Amino acid sequence: MTLLTTVAAAIICTILWYRNLPGNEMRLGTLSLMFWGASVMWFVDAIFGYMEDGMAFFNPDLSDMLNEFYLGLSVVSLGLIIWLVILLIKDPRGVLKKALFGKSSK
Amino acid sequence: MACFLVPTAEAVVTTVMTKVIESKEKTKLPEEKAENEISVDASVKIPLSRKMKWLNNMLWGGSALLAFEHVWHGEVVPYFPFLTAAGDPASAAEMLHEMATAGVLMAVLVTAVWGCMVVTADYLAKKASQAGKVEEK
Numbered sequence: 001m002t003l004l005t006t007v008a009a010a011i012i013c014t015i016l017w018y019r020n021l022p023g024n025e026m027r028l029g030t031l032s033l034m035f036w037g038a039s040v041m042w043f044v045d046a047i048f049g050y051m052e053d054g055m056a057f058f059n060p061d062l063s064d065m066l067n068e069f070y071l072g073l074s075v076v077s078l079g080l081i082i083w084l085v086i087l088l089i090k091d092p093r094g095v096l097k098k099a100l101f102g103k104s105s106k
Numbered sequence: 107m108a109c110f111l112v113p114t115a116e117a118v119v120t121t122v123m124t125k126v127i128e129s130k131e132k133t134k135l136p137e138e139k140a141e142n143e144i145s146v147d148a149s150v151k152i153p154l155s156r157k158m159k160w161l162n163n164m165l166w167g168g169s170a171l172l173a174f175e176h177v178w179h180g181e182v183v184p185y186f187p188f189l190t191a192a193g194d195p196a197s198a199a200e201m202l203h204e205m206a207t208a209g210v211l212m213a214v215l216v217t218a219v220w221g222c223m224v225v226t227a228d229y230l231a232k233k234a235s236q237a238g239k240v241e242e243k
Contacts, residue, residue: 041113074178078170
Protein backbone atom coordinates (compact mmCIF):
# COMPACT_ATOMS: atom_id res chain seq x y z
CA MET A 1 0.00 0.00 0.00
CA THR A 2 2.91 2.35 0.75
CA LEU A 3 4.40 1.51 -2.66
CA LEU A 4 1.09 2.16 -4.43
CA THR A 5 0.54 5.47 -2.59
CA THR A 6 4.05 6.66 -3.47
CA VAL A 7 3.72 5.56 -7.12
CA ALA A 8 0.37 7.43 -7.36
CA ALA A 9 2.03 10.56 -5.91
CA ALA A 10 4.95 10.19 -8.36
CA ILE A 11 2.57 9.86 -11.35
CA ILE A 12 0.51 12.90 -10.30
CA CYS A 13 3.68 14.99 -9.78
CA THR A 14 5.09 13.91 -13.15
CA ILE A 15 1.86 14.90 -14.92
CA LEU A 16 1.90 18.30 -13.17
CA TRP A 17 5.60 18.74 -14.07
CA TYR A 18 4.85 17.90 -17.72
CA ARG A 19 1.94 20.33 -17.82
CA ASN A 20 4.15 23.14 -16.51
CA LEU A 21 6.96 22.55 -19.05
CA PRO A 22 9.11 24.28 -20.26
CA GLY A 23 8.98 26.33 -17.04
CA ASN A 24 10.32 24.74 -13.86
CA GLU A 25 9.58 27.54 -11.43
CA MET A 26 7.76 25.29 -8.97
CA ARG A 27 10.54 22.67 -9.03
CA LEU A 28 8.00 19.90 -9.60
CA GLY A 29 10.70 17.84 -11.32
CA THR A 30 12.55 17.58 -8.00
CA LEU A 31 9.39 16.44 -6.22
CA SER A 32 8.55 13.82 -8.84
CA LEU A 33 12.14 12.47 -8.84
CA MET A 34 11.98 12.17 -5.05
CA PHE A 35 8.79 10.12 -5.25
CA TRP A 36 10.12 8.00 -8.14
CA GLY A 37 13.30 7.28 -6.19
CA ALA A 38 11.25 6.20 -3.16
CA SER A 39 8.94 4.13 -5.40
CA VAL A 40 11.89 2.20 -6.87
CA MET A 41 13.23 1.53 -3.36
CA TRP A 42 9.84 0.29 -2.11
CA PHE A 43 9.53 -1.84 -5.21
CA VAL A 44 12.74 -3.63 -4.19
CA ASP A 45 11.29 -3.96 -0.68
CA ALA A 46 8.15 -5.50 -2.23
CA ILE A 47 10.25 -8.02 -4.22
CA PHE A 48 11.95 -9.16 -1.01
CA GLY A 49 8.57 -9.23 0.78
CA TYR A 50 7.16 -11.45 -1.98
CA MET A 51 10.20 -13.75 -1.82
CA GLU A 52 9.69 -14.09 1.93
CA ASP A 53 5.88 -14.37 2.16
CA GLY A 54 4.94 -15.77 -1.25
CA MET A 55 1.31 -15.29 -2.29
CA ALA A 56 0.40 -14.11 1.22
CA PHE A 57 2.15 -10.86 0.25
CA PHE A 58 -0.83 -10.03 -2.00
CA ASN A 59 -3.43 -10.82 0.67
CA PRO A 60 -2.63 -8.55 3.61
CA ASP A 61 -4.98 -8.06 6.56
CA LEU A 62 -7.27 -5.04 6.44
CA SER A 63 -5.59 -3.53 9.51
CA ASP A 64 -2.13 -3.99 7.93
CA MET A 65 -3.37 -2.42 4.71
CA LEU A 66 -4.81 0.56 6.56
CA ASN A 67 -1.60 0.99 8.53
CA GLU A 68 0.47 0.85 5.34
CA PHE A 69 -1.87 3.32 3.61
CA TYR A 70 -1.59 5.65 6.60
CA LEU A 71 2.20 5.32 6.34
CA GLY A 72 2.01 6.03 2.58
CA LEU A 73 0.05 9.24 3.20
CA SER A 74 2.55 10.28 5.88
CA VAL A 75 5.42 9.61 3.47
CA VAL A 76 3.75 11.73 0.77
CA SER A 77 3.18 14.52 3.31
CA LEU A 78 6.86 14.38 4.33
CA GLY A 79 7.90 14.49 0.66
CA LEU A 80 5.71 17.57 0.14
CA ILE A 81 7.21 19.26 3.22
CA ILE A 82 10.78 18.59 1.96
CA TRP A 83 9.80 19.97 -1.48
CA LEU A 84 8.23 23.08 0.12
CA VAL A 85 11.39 23.75 2.15
CA ILE A 86 13.55 23.38 -1.01
CA LEU A 87 11.17 25.68 -2.92
CA LEU A 88 11.28 28.38 -0.24
CA ILE A 89 15.07 28.18 0.12
CA LYS A 90 15.77 28.24 -3.64
CA ASP A 91 12.96 30.78 -4.26
CA PRO A 92 13.13 30.47 -8.10
CA ARG A 93 10.88 33.45 -8.76
CA GLY A 94 12.58 35.62 -6.15
CA VAL A 95 9.21 36.59 -4.67
CA LEU A 96 10.13 35.57 -1.12
CA LYS A 97 13.35 37.61 -1.17
CA LYS A 98 11.41 40.52 -2.64
CA ALA A 99 8.74 40.25 0.08
CA LEU A 100 11.29 39.91 2.89
CA PHE A 101 14.04 42.28 1.77
CA GLY A 102 12.28 44.41 -0.81
CA LYS A 103 14.55 43.35 -3.71
CA SER A 104 14.52 40.57 -6.29
CA SER A 105 17.13 37.81 -6.55
CA LYS A 106 18.00 38.84 -10.14
CA MET B 107 16.25 -2.59 8.96
CA ALA B 108 18.85 -0.24 7.51
CA CYS B 109 18.69 -0.84 3.76
CA PHE B 110 18.27 2.90 3.13
CA LEU B 111 21.86 3.50 4.26
CA VAL B 112 23.27 2.04 1.01
CA PRO B 113 21.43 4.52 -1.32
CA THR B 114 22.27 7.29 1.20
CA ALA B 115 25.98 6.44 0.92
CA GLU B 116 25.68 6.48 -2.87
CA ALA B 117 23.88 9.84 -2.66
CA VAL B 118 26.81 11.32 -0.67
CA VAL B 119 29.28 10.11 -3.31
CA THR B 120 27.19 11.33 -6.28
CA THR B 121 26.60 14.73 -4.62
CA VAL B 122 30.37 15.24 -4.21
CA MET B 123 30.87 14.09 -7.82
CA THR B 124 28.20 16.56 -9.00
CA LYS B 125 29.96 19.46 -7.23
CA VAL B 126 33.30 18.52 -8.83
CA ILE B 127 31.74 18.13 -12.30
CA GLU B 128 29.86 21.42 -11.91
CA SER B 129 33.02 23.35 -11.03
CA LYS B 130 34.87 21.73 -13.97
CA GLU B 131 32.03 22.71 -16.34
CA LYS B 132 32.12 26.29 -15.05
CA THR B 133 35.84 26.60 -15.70
CA LYS B 134 35.58 24.85 -19.07
CA LEU B 135 32.77 27.05 -20.45
CA PRO B 136 34.66 30.41 -20.56
CA GLU B 137 37.60 28.65 -22.27
CA GLU B 138 35.28 27.29 -24.95
CA LYS B 139 33.70 30.70 -25.42
CA ALA B 140 37.09 32.28 -25.88
CA GLU B 141 38.02 29.73 -28.49
CA ASN B 142 34.61 30.18 -30.12
CA GLU B 143 34.10 26.44 -30.21
CA ILE B 144 30.51 26.31 -29.05
CA SER B 145 28.48 24.62 -31.74
CA VAL B 146 24.74 24.09 -32.08
CA ASP B 147 25.22 20.55 -30.71
CA ALA B 148 26.94 21.84 -27.56
CA SER B 149 24.09 24.22 -26.77
CA VAL B 150 21.53 21.40 -27.12
CA LYS B 151 23.60 18.88 -25.12
CA ILE B 152 22.44 18.39 -21.52
CA PRO B 153 25.30 19.05 -19.07
CA LEU B 154 26.46 16.05 -17.03
CA SER B 155 26.04 18.02 -13.78
CA ARG B 156 22.34 18.45 -14.57
CA LYS B 157 21.95 14.73 -15.20
CA MET B 158 23.77 13.99 -11.95
CA LYS B 159 21.30 16.22 -10.11
CA TRP B 160 18.46 13.94 -11.30
CA LEU B 161 20.24 11.00 -9.67
CA ASN B 162 20.90 13.00 -6.51
CA ASN B 163 17.23 13.94 -6.22
CA MET B 164 16.16 10.32 -6.64
CA LEU B 165 18.70 8.98 -4.15
CA TRP B 166 18.31 11.67 -1.46
CA GLY B 167 14.52 11.81 -1.77
CA GLY B 168 14.10 8.05 -1.78
CA SER B 169 16.50 7.57 1.13
CA ALA B 170 14.81 10.29 3.22
CA LEU B 171 11.35 8.82 2.70
CA LEU B 172 12.61 5.29 3.34
CA ALA B 173 14.37 6.46 6.51
CA PHE B 174 11.02 7.87 7.68
CA GLU B 175 9.44 4.46 7.11
CA HIS B 176 12.13 2.89 9.30
CA VAL B 177 11.40 5.44 12.04
CA TRP B 178 7.69 4.59 11.70
CA HIS B 179 8.44 0.90 12.23
CA GLY B 180 10.74 1.62 15.19
CA GLU B 181 13.87 0.40 13.38
CA VAL B 182 15.57 3.79 13.65
CA VAL B 183 15.58 5.51 17.05
CA PRO B 184 16.82 8.96 18.13
CA TYR B 185 19.33 7.55 20.65
CA PHE B 186 22.51 5.43 20.45
CA PRO B 187 23.03 3.08 18.56
CA PHE B 188 20.24 4.69 16.44
CA LEU B 189 19.49 1.38 14.70
CA THR B 190 17.61 -1.04 16.97
CA ALA B 191 19.08 -4.00 15.08
CA ALA B 192 22.60 -2.89 16.01
CA GLY B 193 21.84 -3.71 19.66
CA ASP B 194 22.59 -7.45 19.51
CA PRO B 195 24.97 -9.39 17.23
CA ALA B 196 22.32 -11.69 15.70
CA SER B 197 20.12 -8.76 14.58
CA ALA B 198 23.20 -6.84 13.43
CA ALA B 199 24.21 -9.73 11.16
CA GLU B 200 20.67 -9.83 9.74
CA MET B 201 20.78 -6.07 9.23
CA LEU B 202 24.09 -6.26 7.37
CA HIS B 203 22.70 -9.07 5.20
CA GLU B 204 19.68 -6.91 4.35
CA MET B 205 21.93 -3.97 3.50
CA ALA B 206 24.03 -6.21 1.24
CA THR B 207 20.99 -7.57 -0.59
CA ALA B 208 18.01 -5.17 -0.54
CA GLY B 209 20.11 -2.04 0.01
CA VAL B 210 22.52 -2.75 -2.82
CA LEU B 211 19.66 -3.74 -5.16
CA MET B 212 17.87 -0.45 -4.33
CA ALA B 213 20.96 1.59 -5.19
CA VAL B 214 21.59 -0.41 -8.37
CA LEU B 215 17.96 -0.17 -9.55
CA VAL B 216 17.72 3.59 -8.91
CA THR B 217 20.99 4.06 -10.83
CA ALA B 218 19.70 1.84 -13.65
CA VAL B 219 16.47 3.89 -13.89
CA TRP B 220 18.58 7.07 -13.97
CA GLY B 221 20.75 5.50 -16.71
CA CYS B 222 17.63 4.88 -18.82
CA MET B 223 16.55 8.50 -18.22
CA VAL B 224 19.95 9.80 -19.34
CA VAL B 225 19.97 7.64 -22.50
CA THR B 226 16.41 8.79 -23.38
CA ALA B 227 17.22 12.46 -22.68
CA ASP B 228 20.38 12.29 -24.81
CA TYR B 229 18.45 10.64 -27.64
CA LEU B 230 15.74 13.34 -27.49
CA ALA B 231 18.36 16.12 -27.39
CA LYS B 232 20.16 14.61 -30.38
CA LYS B 233 16.86 14.31 -32.26
CA ALA B 234 15.99 17.95 -31.48
CA SER B 235 19.44 19.04 -32.64
CA GLN B 236 19.09 17.13 -35.93
CA ALA B 237 15.59 18.55 -36.48
CA GLY B 238 17.03 22.05 -35.94
CA LYS B 239 19.77 21.44 -38.49
CA VAL B 240 17.24 20.23 -41.10
CA GLU B 241 15.12 23.36 -40.52
CA GLU B 242 18.21 25.57 -40.96
CA LYS B 243 18.91 23.97 -44.37
